[in-house]
Amino acid sequence: MCTAATYTTKDHYFGRNLDLEFSYNETVTVTPRNYPFQFRKVKALESHYAMIGMAFVVDNYPLYYDATNEKGLSMAGLNFPENADYKQETEGKDNVTPFEFIPWILGQCSTIKEVKELLGRINLININFSEKLPLSPLHWMISDRNESITVESVKEGLKIYDNPVGILTNNPTFDIQIFNLNNYVNVTREVPENRFSNAIALDIYSRGMGGIGIPGDLSSSSRFVKAVFTKLNSVSGTSESESISQFFHILGSVNQERGCVRLAEDTYEITIYSSCCNIDKGVYYYKTYENSQITGVDMHNENLNSQNLVSYPLIKEQQIKIQN
Numbered sequence: 001m002c003t004a005a006t007y008t009t010k011d012h013y014f015g016r017n018l019d020l021e022f023s024y025n026e027t028v029t030v031t032p033r034n035y036p037f038q039f040r041k042v043k044a045l046e047s048h049y050a051m052i053g054m055a056f057v058v059d060n061y062p063l064y065y066d067a068t069n070e071k072g073l074s075m076a077g078l079n080f081p082e083n084a085d086y087k088q089e090t091e092g093k094d095n096v097t098p099f100e101f102i103p104w105i106l107g108q109c110s111t112i113k114e115v116k117e118l119l120g121r122i123n124l125i126n127i128n129f130s131e132k133l134p135l136s137p138l139h140w141m142i143s144d145r146n147e148s149i150t151v152e153s154v155k156e157g158l159k160i161y162d163n164p165v166g167i168l169t170n171n172p173t174f175d176i177q178i179f180n181l182n183n184y185v186n187v188t189r190e191v192p193e194n195r196f197s198n199a200i201a202l203d204i205y206s207r208g209m210g211g212i213g214i215p216g217d218l219s220s221s222s223r224f225v226k227a228v229f230t231k232l233n234s235v236s237g238t239s240e241s242e243s244i245s246q247f248f249h250i251l252g253s254v255n256q257e258r259g260c261v262r263l264a265e266d267t268y269e270i271t272i273y274s275s276c277c278n279i280d281k282g283v284y285y286y287k288t289y290e291n292s293q294i295t296g297v298d299m300h301n302e303n304l305n306s307q308n309l310v311s312y313p314l315i316k317e318q319q320i321k322i323q324n
């Protein structure tokens, strides 16, 4: 499972947790403007917006999990098993495969308004990258500085939802996730009052009791509620340090610790990495399961007019500072 989030202080931030039981060889990858983006069914983008994000690079092709372009438009793919439904090629449409979707959108758009125009012509088709990398059932959150949408290709067609909370997890479909928030109308960050009954004296014996009812398990609908509550109640300073610290705490509220979700004998789902991109500055920060230090890659430190991908392998070991 995964969780994606947006956050605004002085700058704007976009990131995600990637939760899985194994890792491909993902790297922080910058695609400069003149890298020729080939597509299976639509014409190549010989030049396009530059982007930075997490990608598994195969045969010099960046398979992005999440990315931000130089205009700040951002996009993340999250697991959407049983619901994702990709289509046959259709004439008159932009036939794009799921693994091409992030480059296609981020290469050409700078705002959600422009994204919606492109989405009007798109058809997400059922072509895999290779035998070894089959189709993944995904849905996506796409965000600019001001708004987010959720895109789901399901049996009935392509659904585009406004995402007013700027959070995405996994199943069920987004309309149900949003509806489910109604069930938490009573949850509060304030000191709760006794609305249970006047007939009995109830004591507020601990801080945080207004939050009782927020789910604490790691299922995707529970993570959705927890992450929305944490984000919408978030308070932080506006410096870069304070902002990214707060962002990683929002993602940390739905972190997956090894051992709590068992998939098979000796196989557990964990938060492989958490990312936070400053979408105004094009700096991509990450932490991994075992490296709690924040590492950053600044896209503007690369030659964005080049034709060649630049990839930084993740630093995965703890960077411990001994203080004495």
Ligand SMILES: C[C@H](CCC(=O)NCCS(=O)(=O)O)[C@H]1CC[C@H]2[C@@H]3CC[C@@H]4C[C@H](O)CC[C@]4(C)[C@H]3C[C@H](O)[C@]12C
Pocket (backbone or CB within 6 Å): 001, 002, 018, 019, 020, 024, 056, 063, 064, 065, 077, 078, 079, 080, 081, 098, 099, 128, 129, 133, 134, 135, 136, 137, 170, 269
């Ligand atoms: C698995 C991840 C979602 C995390 C998640 O939700 N895990 C819960 C699993 S579970 O639901 O609990 O069982 C998703 C998110 C993005 C995906 C890549 C996108 C590019 C590319 C697309 C190709 O088609 C296939 C290979 C490819 C590298 C993809 C592999 C994998 O699919 C990635 C990493």
